[in-house]
Amino acid sequence: MTLNFSKNPVDDVQKDIYIKELEQSYQKSYENDRTLSAFKNIVVFVSICSIIGSAAVSFFAENTIFNKNEPYSILYKRWFILFISFSVYFVWCILVCEIAKLQKQSILCKRKIVLLRELLNIDYSAYDVLPKNDVSGAKNPFLIRYSQEIPASYKMILLISWCFNSLLLFYIYCLNKSMFGLYLAISIIQFLSLIILYKKGILERYESFYSIVGCMLSRILHVKIIETFENTIHSNLTALTEAKRLNLNLEDYYKILIAIEDKNFYKHKGIDIKRTLAIFIKCLIPNCVLKSLSRFTKDKNNYLYKTIYKITQIKGGGSTITQQYFRSNFIIDFHKKYRRKILELYFSRFWINCFFDKQTQLNLYLVSVRFDKNVIGIISAHQYFFGKIIRYPTKSQIFVLLDRLSNVSSTILAENIFYKLESLFSIKLINQEDIISILCCYKNLISNNKIFDPTNDFLKLEEFCNRLIYKI
Known part of the structure; x- marks a missing residue:
């Protein structure tokens, strides 16, 4: 030896x-x-x-x-x-x-x-x-x-x-x-x-009978997952400790993250049943059919009309932050979409939600999810997009980072970004100055080749934002 x-x-x-x-x-x-x-x-x-x-x-x-x-x-x-x-x-x-x-x-x-x-x-x-x-x-x-x-x-x-x-x-x-x-x-x-x-x-410390049943369910559904939960969670907690050592205050990201990704985060127990059912209905029935059904009710205050209208207006997926955390860290096989979704719902409700409180779930999510190709966690995202770790980020910087979570193509998607900005602006989480600052931030990232704009979507985004700011 x-x-x-x-x-x-x-x-x-x-x-x-x-x-x-x-x-x-x-x-x-x-x-x-x-x-x-x-x-x-x-x-x-x-x-x-x-x-x-x-x-x-x-x-x-x-x-x-x-x-x-x-x-x-x-x-x-x-x-x-x-x-x-x-x-x-x-x-x-x-x-x-x-x-x-x-x-x-x-x-x-x-x-x-x-x-x-x-x-x-x-x-x-x-x-x-x-x-x-x-x-x-x-x-x-x-x-x-x-x-x-x-x-x-x-x-x-x-x-x-x-x-x-x-x-x-x-x-x-x-x-x-x-x-x-x-x-x-x-x-x-x-x-x-x-x-x-x-x-x-x-x-194990982060193992329960629910997780054992979940692993058996994954084998039945033929969806590969990482079963060494202890190892993955230990890595996430290590990343969280590193973020605290660098004085990176993750609480600054909570409000915008929840507003963009999961508005009912503090109300549900890992899964948003109403939104999941709405997305399921929307996937089964095309929007044109739903709109046709809404025409049968002349009264716009009718419950059926309101329900159908809300379903047609849903944008994005129905996954909660808890589900996204499980998918990012434990799912290996992403091709079997519907079977994978069953596992996400099960583990989010009966495992992650039982072991971690809401704040810990948010922290683990931020330090472990993918922001871009080979950019994992909020620390790497700061270093990749801004060249350094910003301890006191502005709302524009926070928004730009969190927008990358739902965009895996490293491009700028004007309609998607505008929808998020409009939503945040309506609940007064951001103002006109923040929107202008966000546009400048995107412009810098495009010029530095951190984000690509092959279809000139940035011009569309500027037009959308000008309408929102000046209410044209």
């Missing part, structure tokens, strides 16, 4: 601390793995004890209790079998919880080893802590997941539990066939609860 400190220069004191921590982590990881292996013997011992104990108690009860009161003998046997079943089940629950706890400790040690090896520039092949020669986590600790390896002791518990319950069910079937269905249901519930208990014990 060769140490190389040229890439990450550290002083001698830090180096000694890292090496000591690394040795302790290796020792702890080794001890945890040995304990997990030893749990197999514990499981076998508990299984033998439970079987022998159950047989002994059954023999004693058969000869001392059941035959003394013959009419109640079968009833007593039923309750006795239930008692044995649940007693053994609770022992399994305790063992499963301990196995899950040891599994988490073992993986945490391995993550720490990966991190310390990176700090010390030690070759990852020097020590093998990666499961089954998988080098994906060699430099990224979060790619080594809690659920990456299932301990053999846990598999044995499931197997022995299934065998034990099968024997009890056979005994019940021979004793009284009418009660077989109830005991079968109890056995299935016990078996499934052991699986759920283990899964709950090894959940």
Whole structure:
């Protein structure tokens, strides 16, 4: 093993601390793995004890209790079998919880080893802590997941539990066939609860049963997503920390961002149901048909007329900021539009909205979404469009940056920009001076080749803005 400190220069004191921590982590990881292996013997011992104990108690009860009161003998046997079943089940629950706890400790040690090896520039092949020669986590600790390896002791518990319950069910079937269905249901519930208990014990910090179901749904729909949520969110939080270190106040962007992308952001729980349904109707029924339907109602105050009119006036998509965050960071396959949309709706409502408050969602969105080709996050956007990080941006600069979110072609789209300006102007978030400043900002970006204008849309934008400013 060769140490190389040229890439990450550290002083001698830090180096000694890292090496000591690394040795302790290796020792702890080794001890945890040995304990997990030893749990197999514990499981076998508990299984033998439970079987022998159950047989002994059954023999004693058969000869001392059941035959003394013959009419109640079968009833007593039923309750006795239930008692044995649940007693053994609770022992399994305790063992499963301990196995899950040891599994988490073992993986945490391995993550720490990966991190310390990176700090010390030690070759990852020097020590093998990666499961089954998988080098994906060699430099990224979060790619080594809690659920990456299932301990053999846990598999044995499931197997022995299934065998034990099968024997009890056979005994019940021979004793009284009418009660077989109830005991079968109890056995299935016990078996499934052991699986759920283990899964709950090894959940990642930003993982839940909803996210597990979502991953299963993505496989059913054949839409590829990034399932290493912990790694992606950690990267986003690191970018957020960097933005705070640079004194970039993200709250300056909130009002304009919400006004442009998601007006009901603070009212919904990840998905805007009304807008989603409206977009769905608009996709199914062309605008000309909707307008024809509105003509049947002469009264413009009619609810049907208002609803149809609002649908025809909708511009843009129905995705909320939460949905856009999930799509930008976790969706891999963008071609399957409608199936992808199902995943966006599910994860936004049941995962992201449950883990992060509204402010955190906005911050994570700003530091992780795409502003232009190879320009990811607000920090990179500042450096690309303005050449530096502007700590106190003007409204015009904020608008220009946020407009890039919905434009992936690096061009200027006059009608789209004008619609946004008109909307912001109507709610008094910007004034005439801001609009003039926005035009100047676009002109500078076009001249610096940061934004392209192949169809001379900037002239159209100037004309639109002049009408808005001077109300022509």
